[in-house]
Amino acid sequence: MKVRSALCLLAGLTLVGxxxxxxxxxxxxxxxxxxxxxxxxxxxxxxxxxxxEPVAHVATKSDGHWVWTTDRPIAFDRLTGHAxxxxxxxxxxxxxxxxFRNDPGGTLVVVxxxxxxxxxxxxxxxRVITNPxxxxxxxxxFPDDTRIGCADRPSFRGDRTxxxxxxxxxxxxxxxxxxxxxQQLKGLPVTEGKRFVRSDxxxxxxxxxxxxxxxxxxxxxxxAISLDELRIGKLKDIRVMLVDAxxxx
Amino acid sequence: xxxxxxxSALLIATAAAAQQRPIFDPDDxxxxxEHDGPIVTSRLIAGAxxxxxxxxxALHDDAGFLLLTNSxxxxxxxxxxxxxxxxxxxxxxxxxxxxxxxxxxxxTPPLADATPSPPAPGPxxxxxxxxxxRVAGAPGDIPVRLxxxxxxxxxxxxxxxxxxxTEVAAPSRRGHEQSLGLDADTYFRLGGRDIxxxxxxARTVRSGTPDDRSQTELTYTNRFPGVAWHRVLFxxxxxxxxxxGRGATGLNxxxxxxxxxxxDSNTSANVHVIWxxxxxxxxxxxxxTHHQIAVFVDRALFVKAFRRxxxxxxxxxxxxxxx
Numbered sequence: 001m002k003v004r005s006a007l008c009l010l011a012g013l014t015l016v017g018x019x020x021x022x023x024x025x026x027x028x029x030x031x032x033x034x035x036x037x038x039x040x041x042x043x044x045x046x047x048x049x050x051x052x053e054p055v056a057h058v059a060t061k062s063d064g065h066w067v068w069t070t071d072r073p074i075a076f077d078r079l080t081g082h083a084x085x086x087x088x089x090x091x092x093x094x095x096x097x098x099x100f101r102n103d104p105g106g107t108l109v110v111v112x113x114x115x116x117x118x119x120x121x122x123x124x125x126x127r128v129i130t131n132p133x134x135x136x137x138x139x140x141x142f143p144d145d146t147r148i149g150c151a152d153r154p155s156f157r158g159d160r161t162x163x164x165x166x167x168x169x170x171x172x173x174x175x176x177x178x179x180x181x182x183q184q185l186k187g188l189p190v191t192e193g194k195r196f197v198r199s200d201x202x203x204x205x206x207x208x209x210x211x212x213x214x215x216x217x218x219x220x221x222x223x224a225i226s227l228d229e230l231r232i233g234k235l236k237d238i239r240v241m242l243v244d245a246x247x248x249x
Numbered sequence: 250x251x252x253x254x255x256x257s258a259l260l261i262a263t264a265a266a267a268q269q270r271p272i273f274d275p276d277d278x279x280x281x282x283e284h285d286g287p288i289v290t291s292r293l294i295a296g297a298x299x300x301x302x303x304x305x306x307a308l309h310d311d312a313g314f315l316l317l318t319n320s321x322x323x324x325x326x327x328x329x330x331x332x333x334x335x336x337x338x339x340x341x342x343x344x345x346x347x348x349x350x351x352x353x354x355x356x357t358p359p360l361a362d363a364t365p366s367p368p369a370p371g372p373x374x375x376x377x378x379x380x381x382x383r384v385a386g387a388p389g390d391i392p393v394r395l396x397x398x399x400x401x402x403x404x405x406x407x408x409x410x411x412x413x414x415t416e417v418a419a420p421s422r423r424g425h426e427q428s429l430g431l432d433a434d435t436y437f438r439l440g441g442r443d444i445x446x447x448x449x450x451a452r453t454v455r456s457g458t459p460d461d462r463s464q465t466e467l468t469y470t471n472r473f474p475g476v477a478w479h480r481v482l483f484x485x486x487x488x489x490x491x492x493x494g495r496g497a498t499g500l501n502x503x504x505x506x507x508x509x510x511x512x513d514s515n516t517s518a519n520v521h522v523i524w525x526x527x528x529x530x531x532x533x534x535x536x537x538t539h540h541q542i543a544v545f546v547d548r549a550l551f552v553k554a555f556r557r558x559x560x561x562x563x564x565x566x567x568x569x570x571x572x
C-alpha cells in the first residue's frame with residue numbers, strides 16, 4: 001500500500017513537473033497594441049525588446065497596432081515572458097503577455113498591450129569591470145516591474161557593457177560573486193560612474209541592509225557581511241563607467 | 250496528528266514564554282535568497298559591558314564576556330547553538346545561610362515586588378530555531394523577508410553557602426535558569442514608509458536557588474532605519490513592553506538603544522558600540538534607569554557555503570529557457 005502511494009505521489013509530481021515545463025512556447029509573431037488616448041502618431045521605426053534585448057524592428061499595421069513577424073520561431077515563456085518597445089530614445093515600461101492567438105496557418109501570435117510610453121531623456125550604457133575577474137549577475141528593475149517579474153537577469157564574468165539603462169528610474173543592481181541573479185535581492189546599486197574598492201562594496205551593501213532597503217528589517221548583520229566577503233573573494237576593485245547610449249543601435 | 254499536537258503544545262508554551270537577546274548578541278539575519286545552498290558558520294564575539302543587565306535585570310556591575318555562535322542556514326531555516334561566558338568585574342559576595350527552617354540566605358534576595366537580581370554571571374547555553382517567511386512588500390515592489398525565531402537558553406546556578414558567622418559549608422544548591430521565547434519580525438506600511446519591528450514573548454524561570462523567580466516578557470521593538478557617517482553606521486531601536494514578576498503591571502519597560510557599527514575590511518572584524526538606557530518600573534523602586542554601554546568585536550571564525558549544482562542555478566535563475 002505504501003509502495004503504491006509512493007508511486008502515485010511520484011507520478012503526480014512528474015505530471016506537475018511536465019505541466020510546469022510546458023510553459024515555454026515557440027512563437028512566430030508578436031503583436032503590439034498601443035492604447036494611448038490622444039496619441040495619433042507613432043514613430044515608424046520601432047523595436048521590440050524581449051527580456052530587454054533588442055531583437056527586431058516592428059512593421060506598422062494600423063494606427064496603434066503593430067505586428068512583428070519573427071524570421072524563426074523563438075522560445076518564449078508564457079508565465080514570465082515580457083517585452084518592452086523602444087522607439088528613438090523612448091521606451092515603454094515592461095509588460096507581460098496580454099493574450100495568445102493562433103492565426104490561420106498555425107502561426108502562434110503573442111499580444112502585448114501597452115498603455116504608457118515614457119519619454120526618456122537619456123539612456124546610458126554601463127560598463128562594469130571587476131579586478132580580478134569575478135562572477136557578476138545583475139538585476140535591472142523598474143519600480144513597477146516586479147508584478148510580472150520582468151527585469152532582465154543576466155550574468156557575466158569580469159567585464160560587460162549593459163546597454164540602454166534608464167538611470168533613474170530604472171534600478172541597476174550588481175550581485176557580485178553570483179553566477180545566478182536573484183530577483184528577490186538588490187545588490188550593489190549603480191547610479192553613477194564610480195570605482196568601488198573592496199571595502200566600498202562591503203560598506204555599500206551593509207548600508208543597504210542597515211537602512212531597510214534590502215527587503216529585510218534594518219540590521220547590522222555580521223553574517224551577511226561575512227557572506228559578502230566570501231562571495232567577492234579577492235576582488236580588489238570594480239569600475240563602473242557610464243556613457244550615453246547610441247540611439248538606434 | 251502527533252506532530253501537530255507537539256507543534257501546538259510548543260506554540261502554546263512559547264506564547265507564555267522566550268528570552269531577551271543579550272546586548273552583545275550581534276545581528277545574524279541572512280536573507281534566504283543570499284545563499285544557494287546550506288551555510289555553516291562559527292563566530293566569536295568578545296567585549297565588555299558597563300552596567301550589565303541580563304534580561305532586564307540590572308547586575309549593578311560591569312562585566313566582560315565571550316560568546317561563541319555556531320549557525321546553520323538552510324533554505325528558509327536557521328539553527329543556532331550559542332555558548333556565552335560572562336564574568337563580572339567584582340566577585341559576588343559570599344553567600345551565608347542561617348541554620349533555620351526555612352533557611353534564610355544573605356545577602357537577602359530582592360522582594361517579590363522589586364526588580365529581581367539576575368543570576369550570577371556564568372556560562373550559558375542557547376539554542377535557536379528560525380524560520381524566514383516571505384510577505385508582501387511595498388506595492389509593486391519585491392516581497393520582504395521576516396524571521397520568526399524560537400529561543401531556548403539554560404544557565405546552571407550553583408550556590409555554595411556557608412553558615413552564618415562560621416566557615417562551615419552549608420549544603421550546596423544546584424539550580425538553573427531557563428528561558429523560552431519567540432521573537433517575531435513585523436512589517437507594515439504607514440504613510441508610504443516601511444515600518445519594521447519585532448514582537449518578543451519570553452518566559453524565564455529560575456529554580457533550585459535561594460532566589461527562585463520567574464518573569465514573562467511581552468515587548469515590541471521598533472527598528473528604525475540606520476544611517477551612515479563616513480564608514481560608520483548608526484541605528485536606533487526602541488523597545489517597549491511589560492515584564493511580570495516585579496510588582497508593576499502594564500507598561501514597565503522603555504528601552505531605547507543606539508548602536509555604532511564599523512566593519513574593518515582588513516581584519517574582517519566588526520566593532521560595535523551600544524548605549525542602551527534601560528528604564529524599568531517595579532512596585533518598590535518605581536521607574537529606574539540603567540545605562541548599559543557595551544563595546545565588543547565580532548569576527549567569523551569560518552564561513553562555509555555549500556553550493557547547489559550549477560545546472561540547478563541556471564534553471565532557477567533564468568526563468569525563461571531559450572533553445
